[in-house]
Amino acid sequence: MLKSQNGDRIFDTINMVLLGIITFIVVYPLYFVLIASISDPDLVNTGKVVLIPKGITLMGYVRVFQDKEILTGYRNTIFYAVAGTMINLFMTLTCAYALSKKRLRGRSFFTIMFAFTMFFSGGLIPTYLLVKSLGMINKIWALIIPNAVSMYNIVVARTFFSNSVPAEIEESAMIDGCNTTYTFVKIVLPLSKALISVLALFYGVGHWNSFFDALIYITNRNLYPLQLILREILIQNEMKSAMMEVMADGDDMVSMQMKIASMIKYAVIIVSSLPVLIVYPFLQKYFAQGIMLGALKG
Amino acid sequence: MKLSSQSADVSQNIKIKSWTQQLMKDVKKDWELYVFLLPTLVFFIVMKYGPMYGVQIAFRNFNGALGILGSKWVGLAHFKSFFASYYFPLLVRNTVFISVYSLIAGFPMPIILALMLNEVRKSKFKRSVQTITYAPHFISTVVMVGMLITFLSPSAGIFNHLRVAIGLESRNYISEPALFRHIYVWSGVWQNTGWSSIIYLAALSSIDPQLHEAATIDGASRWQKIWNINVPGILPTIVILFILSSGSIMNVGFEKAFLMQNPTNMETSDVISTYVYRRGLISAEYSFSAAVGLFNSIINFTLLILVNKLSKKLSETSIW
Numbered sequence: 001m002l003k004s005q006n007g008d009r010i011f012d013t014i015n016m017v018l019l020g021i022i023t024f025i026v027v028y029p030l031y032f033v034l035i036a037s038i039s040d041p042d043l044v045n046t047g048k049v050v051l052i053p054k055g056i057t058l059m060g061y062v063r064v065f066q067d068k069e070i071l072t073g074y075r076n077t078i079f080y081a082v083a084g085t086m087i088n089l090f091m092t093l094t095c096a097y098a099l100s101k102k103r104l105r106g107r108s109f110f111t112i113m114f115a116f117t118m119f120f121s122g123g124l125i126p127t128y129l130l131v132k133s134l135g136m137i138n139k140i141w142a143l144i145i146p147n148a149v150s151m152y153n154i155v156v157a158r159t160f161f162s163n164s165v166p167a168e169i170e171e172s173a174m175i176d177g178c179n180t181t182y183t184f185v186k187i188v189l190p191l192s193k194a195l196i197s198v199l200a201l202f203y204g205v206g207h208w209n210s211f212f213d214a215l216i217y218i219t220n221r222n223l224y225p226l227q228l229i230l231r232e233i234l235i236q237n238e239m240k241s242a243m244m245e246v247m248a249d250g251d252d253m254v255s256m257q258m259k260i261a262s263m264i265k266y267a268v269i270i271v272s273s274l275p276v277l278i279v280y281p282f283l284q285k286y287f288a289q290g291i292m293l294g295a296l297k298g
Numbered sequence: 299m300k301l302s303s304q305s306a307d308v309s310q311n312i313k314i315k316s317w318t319q320q321l322m323k324d325v326k327k328d329w330e331l332y333v334f335l336l337p338t339l340v341f342f343i344v345m346k347y348g349p350m351y352g353v354q355i356a357f358r359n360f361n362g363a364l365g366i367l368g369s370k371w372v373g374l375a376h377f378k379s380f381f382a383s384y385y386f387p388l389l390v391r392n393t394v395f396i397s398v399y400s401l402i403a404g405f406p407m408p409i410i411l412a413l414m415l416n417e418v419r420k421s422k423f424k425r426s427v428q429t430i431t432y433a434p435h436f437i438s439t440v441v442m443v444g445m446l447i448t449f450l451s452p453s454a455g456i457f458n459h460l461r462v463a464i465g466l467e468s469r470n471y472i473s474e475p476a477l478f479r480h481i482y483v484w485s486g487v488w489q490n491t492g493w494s495s496i497i498y499l500a501a502l503s504s505i506d507p508q509l510h511e512a513a514t515i516d517g518a519s520r521w522q523k524i525w526n527i528n529v530p531g532i533l534p535t536i537v538i539l540f541i542l543s544s545g546s547i548m549n550v551g552f553e554k555a556f557l558m559q560n561p562t563n564m565e566t567s568d569v570i571s572t573y574v575y576r577r578g579l580i581s582a583e584y585s586f587s588a589a590v591g592l593f594n595s596i597i598n599f600t601l602l603i604l605v606n607k608l609s610k611k612l613s614e615t616s617i618w
Contacts, residue, residue, distance in 0.1 A: 011520045015417050019427050022411065026492065027430050029445060032456070047459030095338035098331040105324050110335065114342050119545065120599050122349025123591030124571070125578045129355070130348045148341050180330035209438030212553055216579055227440045231557070234444025238451070239472075239560050265448060269441050276436045281429050288500040 037061070037266035045262060060267030063260070070233075070268065073226040080225055081207040084144045088203040089196065091149040096157030097184055114151050128216060142217035143225070147206070153199055156290055160195045161188065198290040201283050205276055226272055233268055237261050356589035369585075376589035385573060393569040396555070397547045399483050405543060407491040409536060412498035413524055428499075431492025443557040446485055447472055473562035482558060482567075486551075497539070498532055505531040537615040545602030548594050570594045 036044045040055030048054055064070055098104055099111060121127075127146065136142040165188050173183045189196070211227035218224060238261070325332060351366075356376060358369040380386055411431070418424040434442075449455050450471040458468035471477050509527050518526070552571040559567045570590060578587030610616040 008520060012417070012419070015414055016423065019414055019418065019423075023427050023430050026434060026488065029449065029488075030433060033445065045454035047454075047456065047463075091338050091341065094334035098334040101328075101331055103324070103328055104331050104335070105321060110339065114338070117342060117346040119602055120350070120595055121346065122351070122353040123588060123595055124574055125584050125588040125591055126349035126352035126355065127345075128579060129360075129584060130345070130352055145341075146345055148345070149338050154338070180328065180334075184334075205436055209436075209440075211438070211440050212556075227438055230438075230440045230444065234440065235447060235557055238444070238447045262454065265444065269444065273437055273441055277433060280432065280436055284425075284429060284432065287432070287496050288503075291497050291500065 033266050033269050037270045041263045044266070060263045061271070063264045064267045064271055067264070069221070069224070069229050070226070070271075072222060073224050073229040074272075076223060077208060077226040080140065080143050081204050083140070084147070084207040085200055085203045087144055087148055088150075088153075089199060092153050092157050092199060092203075093189070093192075093196070094184075095149065096154045097161055097188065099154065100158045100161035114154065118151050131217060137217055138220050138223065140223065143207075143210075143213050146213065147210075150203075153202060157195060157199065160192065164195075165191050194286045194289065197283055198286045201280060202290070205280075208276055230268060230272055233261065234265055238265075353588060353592050355585050356592045358585060360585040360588075372585075376586045377593060380586070380590050380593065385568075388565075389568060389570050389573050392566055393548055393550050393571075395566075396479055396482060396550050396569060399479055400486055400550075401543055401547070403483050404487050404490060404494075405540065407487055408494035409498055409532070411491055412495040412502060412532075413528060415495065415499060416502045416528065417520065417524070428492070431495070433492070434489040435493035437489065439551075439553040439557060442485065442489060443554060446481060446558070450481070472558070473560055475563045475566040478558065478563045478566045482554065486554070498535060501532040501535040502528060533613075534615045537609055537613055541602070541605050541609055541616070544605040545598055547601055548597045 032049075035051075035053040036049055037060050038056050038058060039049045039053045040057055041060075043049050043054045099107060101107070104110075131137070131142055131146055134145075136145065169187060169191075170183055173187050174180075178186070209227060211225065211231060214223075214225050214228050215231075218228075355366055355369065357373055358366070358371050360366070360369045415424055415427060418427075437445075450457055452458055452468050452470040455471075457471065461468055471481065505528065509531075510523060513523050513527060548570065550569040550571060552569075552575070555567055555569050556572050556575065559572060571594070574587045574591045574594070577583045577590070606616050
């Protein structure tokens, strides 16, 4: 008995140490970005900043908030994320509620018809041509309508409605003479706060982080979401400068530009990722439920 | 004879009539539910089935002015020219290589992490590890690739500082074709392992605790309990997720590959989806690239069906 307790303790220690190492590997790059964003870029670029920030400066952040394109992108992204998520929630919740009712005629037909699109699609080009022919190029609709609802989230919500909202409450409301809409809005939705917050997070993060739809549908720079601006700062500039380093030592103009770029790149990562990274831990307890409900057989 | 067939007709008619009447009655009674369904139904018909109708341009020479049906039918010509092209073997090789590598490297990780987390008894420690390992999932692909480029930069990147510190020459990782796959796959493992472990953790928490109690009484060690109770307990989940990932073996995440591409690493970084984008949307060869895309979707769908069938036979677990 004593021996097995010892074995247990060794097992626990090794397990915790390994988990500690995994956690460090995950957290260090994020931590590094954070300390680099408030350190002197020269010290960061020469590898002097490793564990604590050095030569503390907020210039990176000042430059980020002075940059008109970043601010416009930020504003656009907030607007797209809020408007897009509202439409997502409206469509997902209403449709899932209808599909959760056995009395809906053609329920399994609709479910199969919707689910099929998870496994087969017309592909990028036909979708692009469709969006174009609907006149949505350079309209914010191009970022909202093609992703108005996801079948995966409909399945999550449908399963939640049929398993976690007591049928008796709805029935008694119906007997009292409430119609379906009233029951849904006044009784079912208030009982579904966990579901709604997880769906809002999933959809919201999706909008916040997406860049590809904007890349192909939006050419007007005033409508660019933050991620497209980030792509120019973090990827296109960097690729260019990495290429230049290979080819020749850059001239002064280039090295000045590179210094400015490296100053803002860490700050801009923080500014763009922080809203999402602050919100998700509050909803963490619902993730398991949300993901399990989405398991297809659920 | 005639009479009886007539009466069968009549009764058939009555049946249909009463069925439609019943349908009308049901729909009328619950009209609100159908209104609830309507926006999403329209969405799926237009935005999802619309492109499936439009995919026929893969068999035509699409011309915007003539419309889909007006464009000339060319049968399999675009498919043939794709199969015969220099790019075909290259793209298939890159796509399959990256996917299979991602699957082999990335699939077991979340299972291992979940099994490890499940053994932790200190709930505060467990929760902190979970919160931190979920974080990369919420980072956008653009930021992810931006971080990679920064960390791997030949002059300012942390990996090259390490190399220089131990006396090695610095390398331009991001432009070396041989390294593209490793960077792509292992950064994906970094980003997704925590998030993907959630589903296994949930499956683990639904294992009957009595099994563990009985095993403890029988003197089973921790290892034995993990191996004989926990692993079999989550096996159906593992199988289902494996089927789903096999179905997308030809589906390399477009966004990341696209963002990581540069002129020097194309030899390994060019995959089917980035090729479709380049030929279709940059060069506007709509029909040709729609054919390439359709080829890809069909392979994926076929693989999904095959793996699902196989798994049904072997383990009685399937996704439908």
